[in-house]
Amino acid sequence: xxxxxxxxxxxxxxxxxxxxxxxxxxxxxxxxxxxxxxxxxxxxxxxxxxxxxxxxxxxxxxxxxxxxxxxxxxxxxxxxxxxxxxxxxxxxxxxxxxxxxxxxxxxxxxxxxxxxxxxxxxxxxxxxxxxxxxxxxxxxxxxxxxxxxxxxxxxxxxxxxxxxxxxxxxxxxxxxxxxxxxxxxxxxxxxxxxxxxxxxxxxxxxxxxxxxxxxxxxxxxxxxxxxxxxxxxxxxxxxxxxxxxxxxxxxxxxxxxxxxxxxxxxxxxxxxxxxxxxxxxxxxxxxxxxxxxxxxxxx
Amino acid sequence: xxxxxxxxxxxxxxxxxxxxxxxxxxxxxxxxxxxxxxxxxxxxxxxxxxxxxxxxxxxxxxxxxxxxxxxxxxxxxxxxxxxxxxxxxxxxxxxxxxxxxxxxxxxxxxxxxxxxxxxxxxxxxxxxxxxxxxxxxxxxxxxxxxxxxxxxxxxxxxxxxxxxxxxxxxxxxxxxxxxxxxxxxxxxxxxxxxxxxxxxxxxxxxxxxxxxxxxxxxxxxxxxxxxxxxxxxxxxxxxxxxxx
Numbered sequence: 021x022x023x024x025x026x027x028x029x030x031x032x033x034x035x036x037x038x039x040x041x042x043x044x045x046x047x048x049x050x051x052x053x054x055x056x057x058x059x060x061x062x063x064x065x066x067x068x069x070x071x072x073x074x075x076x077x078x079x080x081x082x083x084x085x086x087x088x089x090x091x092x093x094x095x096x097x098x099x100x101x102x103x104x105x106x107x108x109x110x111x112x113x114x115x116x117x118x119x120x121x122x123x124x125x126x127x128x129x130x131x132x133x134x135x136x137x138x139x140x141x142x143x144x145x146x147x148x149x150x151x152x153x154x155x156x157x158x159x160x161x162x163x164x165x166x167x168x169x170x171x172x173x174x175x176x177x178x179x180x181x182x183x184x185x186x187x188x189x190x191x192x193x194x195x196x197x198x199x200x201x202x203x204x205x206x207x208x209x210x211x212x213x214x215x216x217x218x219x220x221x222x223x224x225x226x227x228x229x230x231x232x233x234x235x236x237x238x239x240x241x242x243x244x245x246x247x248x249x250x251x252x253x254x255x256x257x258x259x260x261x262x263x264x265x266x267x268x269x270x271x272x273x274x275x276x277x278x279x280x281x282x283x284x285x286x287x288x289x290x291x292x293x294x295x296x297x298x299x300x301x302x303x304x305x306x307x308x309x310x311x312x313x314x315x316x317x318x319x
Numbered sequence: 320x321x322x323x324x325x326x327x328x329x330x331x332x333x334x335x336x337x338x339x340x341x342x343x344x345x346x347x348x349x350x351x352x353x354x355x356x357x358x359x360x361x362x363x364x365x366x367x368x369x370x371x372x373x374x375x376x377x378x379x380x381x382x383x384x385x386x387x388x389x390x391x392x393x394x395x396x397x398x399x400x401x402x403x404x405x406x407x408x409x410x411x412x413x414x415x416x417x418x419x420x421x422x423x424x425x426x427x428x429x430x431x432x433x434x435x436x437x438x439x440x441x442x443x444x445x446x447x448x449x450x451x452x453x454x455x456x457x458x459x460x461x462x463x464x465x466x467x468x469x470x471x472x473x474x475x476x477x478x479x480x481x482x483x484x485x486x487x488x489x490x491x492x493x494x495x496x497x498x499x500x501x502x503x504x505x506x507x508x509x510x511x512x513x514x515x516x517x518x519x520x521x522x523x524x525x526x527x528x529x530x531x532x533x534x535x536x537x538x539x540x541x542x543x544x545x546x547x548x549x550x551x552x553x554x555x556x557x558x559x560x561x562x563x
Contacts, residue, residue, distance in 0.1 A: 214402055221376055221396040222461075224416035232415060236406040313406045313441040 101283045106290070109283035118272065123291065126257055126268040129185065133192025134253040140193065141200025141249075142242070148201075149208030149238070150230070162201050170195040171259050178264070188260040195256040199248035207241020208234060240314075243307050250299040254292060327354045328389070329465050329497035330375065335386035337370050337379065337521075344370045346521035348386070354464070355495040359508035361525075362518035363553060368501045371518065372396075372469050375499065390465055395458035395496075397468040401450035403442040403457075410438035413457045421460060428456035431493075432486060448479035452486065459494060466496040470503065484511060505549050509542055510535045517552045525552045 071077070083103065089095040090102030097105065113119035144162065147154035170191060181187040211234055219229045261270025269288050276284035308315075330352035337345040344367040352358050362368040373379045374388065376396050403412045413428055414421035429435060432452040442450055451471060458466055471487075472480045488511060491498060502508055508515050509529060517525035527548070531541050 214398070214400070215404060217378055218398070218402045218404075219416075220378065221394075222416050222457075228416045232407065232411075233404060236404070239406070313443065315441075315443075 098282060106283050106286050110287050113287060122267060122269050122272045126261065129188050130192060130253045130257045132189045134196055134249060136193040137196025137249060138200055141197040142204060145201045145204035145208065149205045166198050170256060174263065183264045191260050192253050192256045195252045196249040199252060200245045203245030204238055204242045207238035211237050239310055243303065243310065247300060247303045250303055251296060254296050329354045329391055331389040333387045335374065335388060337374060337382050337384040339382065344521055348523060350523065352497050352499065354497055357491055357498045357511060357513045359500045359502055359512035359515045360518060361502060361505060361508055361515060361549060361553065366518045367521045368518050369469060372467050372499065372501050376467050393462060393464045395461050395463035395466050397454050397458050397471045399470045399473050401454040403450055403453055405442050408438065409440050409442065409453055412442065412453055413460055415457065424460050428460040431459065431490065432456045448475055448483060451475060451483060455490065459490060463496045466498045468498065468500045470501055487511065505546055509545050515549065517549065
């Protein structure tokens with residue numbers, strides 16, 4: 021406040037000096053410096069306060085544009101059917117049970133893959149994170165596995181495991197293991213040296229050190245890995261189901277493509293989107309539970 | 320303190336030398352600390368005070384060195400940062416590694432540092448001063464015979480620091496551990512310690528008893544005299560610092 025006014029008057033001084041002595045400024049000319057520069061009027065830097073329901077505005081706008089486009093006949097229904105047509109198809113698919121049964125098949129595959137992947141990834145990360153010998157044996161192969169895209173391994177896995185459920189779940193598991201391992205291992209190794217020192221001065225046992233310091237400290241890393249893993253399990257699902265399947269959401273979409281049923285494709289995509297967002301939401305809920313020690317009083 | 324208690328040693332250091340490569344950090348140090356004695360260790364940065372404290376705490380694994388060290392089994396360290404595990408509640412931090420048996424003493428220790436009722440809070444919910452009090456409680460609950468403190472109040476604001484001085488004085492009077500307080504604050508050293516050491520280039524260049532009974536005020540001429548002596552030892556020109 022003071023700063024603004026003084027800089028203002030400073031500039032006026034300069035002007036005054038340059039003016040001819042005979043010039044008398046009209047009294048009304050004086051700028052109302054205090055009112056103009058009142059801090060209430062100044063815009064804060066930065067993007068400003070959050071808009072309520074800010075995240076929902078974009079998707080809603082897209083749906084509105086889509087609806088308007090269909091209503092005015094601007095969108096060819098073969099390219100993109102109207103929203104109400106999609107809703108109709110959605111109802112039909114539920115009525116004849118196709119959506120539910122495909123959804124169930126897909127979910128079982130994804131969750132099995134996710135479950136196995138979490139257990140295996142976590143186990144490997146703990147072994148490799150807590151012992152140098154374990155790291156020597158495990159870390160290299162995982163890094164190599166990471167360099168090979170899981171999807172590129174499909175042909176090999178088909179030869180080994182056939183085209184049944186085992187192959188599908190294995191592909192998803194292999195995808196999930198990597199982010200779980202990477203982030204958990206990283207977090208285990210990144211334990212703050214200061215806490216190690218503390219544990220030493222407190223003469224903590226190896227067991228207490230692991231249970232109180234190392235493992236809880238790695239939980240944030242694990243949860244980050246889990247968020248990647250959850251998204252990845254649905255992504256892998258799409259691929260395995262579109263290559264060689266006779267059931268599942270991916271199969272339903274693939275079949276619809278063959279018959280040119282755009283509405284069914286879109287219903288499938290919407291279900292994928294909802295699944296992806298919902299599972300991310302579940303992990304974030306878990307994060308809030310497990311990481312409550314991170315929240316400050318303000319939350 | 321009774322003379323017979325003085326004769327019992329809490330710490331015995333003989334010919335302690337520590338090196339990092341070619342640089343000698345601690346140079347042939349000898350030191351005895353009596354049981355229950357409060358010793359402050361002053362020194363410029365780089366004088367080796369932290370190295371000395373870490374040697375006493377047994378935290379200097381990768382350092383070359385010779386000499387002998389005798390410290391009590393029951394030893395606690397208070398660091399400059401409170402060093403609380405953010406994912407453990409306040410009471411869990413205090414009783415870390417003690418198991419269920421530590422719970423009741425832990426609660427009492429928290430009460431002693433004025434944090435009764437905050438057992439289940441997370442460290443992040445506490446102020447800097449409160450976190451340092453939890454760290455003190457964590458040390459106390461172990462009933463240490465030697466308390467090592469590495470600039471424990473260095474990160475606190477001036478007012479909080481004064482309150483912490485009172486608290487530490489009170490706690491030491493009650494539990495009577497031997498204390499080695501590393502600090503760069505001359506006034507802190509004078510107002511807390513029975514004895515003040517100055518470390519310079521790895522050697523103890525000053526060993527001074529503080530014989531001011533009762534409350535030590537900055538206005539006391541003896542306080543001022545000790546202060547000038549220490550400051551000049553630390554290489555600060557006293558005349559320039561127009562008697563603050």
